[in-house]
Amino acid sequence: MKILIVDDSVHVHRQLQVFLAVDGYSDLVFVSSAAEAFRCLGLEGDGHPPPISVDLILMDIELDDICGIEVTRRIKGEPSFTDVPVVMVTADTSPESLSKAFEAGAVDYINKPIRKIELLARVRSLLRLRQETLTRKAWEADLVKLAAKLEHTNRELQHANETLARIAASDGLTGVANRRYFDKTLAQEWRRAQRRELDIAVLMLDIDHFKRYNDTYGHQAGDACICQVANALTSVARRAGEFVARYGGEEFAIVLPETDLLGATLVAQQALAAIAELGLPHAGQGASGQVTISIGVASRQARQNEHWESLIQAADEALYLAKRQGRNRLEVAEH
Numbered sequence: 001m002k003i004l005i006v007d008d009s010v011h012v013h014r015q016l017q018v019f020l021a022v023d024g025y026s027d028l029v030f031v032s033s034a035a036e037a038f039r040c041l042g043l044e045g046d047g048h049p050p051p052i053s054v055d056l057i058l059m060d061i062e063l064d065d066i067c068g069i070e071v072t073r074r075i076k077g078e079p080s081f082t083d084v085p086v087v088m089v090t091a092d093t094s095p096e097s098l099s100k101a102f103e104a105g106a107v108d109y110i111n112k113p114i115r116k117i118e119l120l121a122r123v124r125s126l127l128r129l130r131q132e133t134l135t136r137k138a139w140e141a142d143l144v145k146l147a148a149k150l151e152h153t154n155r156e157l158q159h160a161n162e163t164l165a166r167i168a169a170s171d172g173l174t175g176v177a178n179r180r181y182f183d184k185t186l187a188q189e190w191r192r193a194q195r196r197e198l199d200i201a202v203l204m205l206d207i208d209h210f211k212r213y214n215d216t217y218g219h220q221a222g223d224a225c226i227c228q229v230a231n232a233l234t235s236v237a238r239r240a241g242e243f244v245a246r247y248g249g250e251e252f253a254i255v256l257p258e259t260d261l262l263g264a265t266l267v268a269q270q271a272l273a274a275i276a277e278l279g280l281p282h283a284g285q286g287a288s289g290q291v292t293i294s295i296g297v298a299s300r301q302a303r304q305n306e307h308w309e310s311l312i313q314a315a316d317e318a319l320y321l322a323k324r325q326g327r328n329r330l331e332v333a334e335h
């Protein structure tokens with residue numbers, strides 16, 4: 001630990017050096033004036049040589065240029081020296097002088113002529129205190145860094161969780177919602193509709209003659225076709241809360257909260273048009289030449305004693321009817 005000695009007497013410098021050496025304190029800087037003290041602490045001058053960092057200052061009260069008490073006041077006025085203890089070394093131990101020194105920021109004083117035992121006891125305890133302060137500050141700085149790191153890790157974790165939740169909710173092939181998300185979200189929407197006595201609609205959609213599509217173009221082309229159909233369907237379910245889900249193989253569902261039968265039928269018509277617009281060829285037997293879909297539409301007010309599965313069942317029955325009626329069409333569930 002470094003000790004700065006500010007005293008205009010070379011004799012005192014030598015004496016302090018000898019006394020302090022007894023306890024092994026050898027990192028000592030001696031200056032003879034206030035101006036020199038300010039310069040070496042970086043409080044004056046152009047910064048050359050760079051300021052030293054000290055752990056304790058022994059300050060003579062009676063300096064030639066400025067009184068040691070004023071020098072102390074100036075040093076302790078700098079935030080970077082708040083924790084550096086200043087001990088006055090003085091022959092003047094009058095109450096007025098000492099109270100001025102303490103008020104200026106000194107923590108202790110040593111009588112002149114200097115007694116070795118008194119000097120070493122003061123220096124030892126002040127440097128121990130200084131060391132503890134430095135250690136505590138280093139811990140605090142480490143804690144701040146750790147807290148920032150923790151916050152960063154938490155943000156990353158949150159991001160990873162959101163990504164995981166997205167993956168867990170989406171269908172691997174098409175990227176639209178998967179069956180699990182569909183079941184969970186429809187149940188929530190159904191309960192919300194029950195509470196507020198609102199309509200809720202579901203469309204069940206199925207690609208026509210898809211087995212023959214696979215047979216004609218191969219399974220990979222079949223996968224690509226499913227993806228294109230999913231994309232086209234996504235473009236018609238755009239309002240907040242509406243979503244497309246892959247219900248199974250080549251079957252999709254669209255959930256339309258707060259939508260009556262008329263609104264749901266309009267969306268179904270848009271879905272038929274969106275698939276027609278894709279213009280995907282389908283040369284399989286029985287197909288119309290292009291990929292088409294059949295749709296079952298169901299909508300109802302969510303009643304307290306009803307389960308959302310009844311809505312799916314109604315849409316499913318309507319879909320079955322659409323298939324029987326010739327495909328590439330929509331049918332509406334009557335109940």
Ligand SMILES: Nc1nc2c(ncn2[C@@H]2O[C@H](COP(=O)(O)OP(=O)(O)OP(=O)(O)O)[C@@H](O)[C@H]2O)c(=O)[nH]1
Nearest residue numbers: 206207208209210211212214219222223249250323
């Ligand atoms: N390429 C591909 N085919 C699938 C996938 N999931 C289901 N399929 C196929 O889709 C076909 C569905 O056939 P069916 O249920 O008989 O119905 P369809 O041939 O579409 O006839 P209709 O529905 O009556 O018009 C089956 O051959 C399944 O193997 C998939 O992820 N990729």
